[in-house]
Amino acid sequence: MSDSHGVREGDGVGECMIELHPGADNVVVDVRGEIDQATRDALAARLGEAITTGRPVQVDLTGVSFMDSWGLSAVLAAHAEAQERGVPFEVTNASRQVAQLFVITGVAVDFGWPTFAGDG
Numbered sequence: 001m002s003d004s005h006g007v008r009e010g011d012g013v014g015e016c017m018i019e020l021h022p023g024a025d026n027v028v029v030d031v032r033g034e035i036d037q038a039t040r041d042a043l044a045a046r047l048g049e050a051i052t053t054g055r056p057v058q059v060d061l062t063g064v065s066f067m068d069s070w071g072l073s074a075v076l077a078a079h080a081e082a083q084e085r086g087v088p089f090e091v092t093n094a095s096r097q098v099a100q101l102f103v104i105t106g107v108a109v110d111f112g113w114p115t116f117a118g119d120g
Contacts, residue, residue: 016039026058056088057078060092076110
């Protein structure tokens with residue numbers, strides 16, 4: 001079952017689409033587009049919705065073309081909330097640019113990612 005209405009935020013230049021896909025065992029938060037100051041609140045709200053289900057949350061960043069510190073702060077706040085509630089929380093499929101943001105800010109290790117960017 002998919003939450004087909006999603007949330008679309010942005011200024012027309014950079015847009016973000018966030019959909020929840022609840023499953024029997026987890027909730028996948030499918031994020032596409034750009035995550036920045038204009039779209040941070042929408043991401044934070046959807047991550048909060050996913051966490052309140054009590055099921056493990058998988059944040060799929062496959063379709064994220066850009067993320068800045070505003071987006072990272074939304075993910076980190078949701079991760080902290082999930083930990084407080086005892087809800088497993090993982091971030092997957094980040095592009096090289098997004099993964100590098102996690103590495104240079106020192107939070108890659110919190111998600112079990114390598115702390116260096118390899119060539120592969």
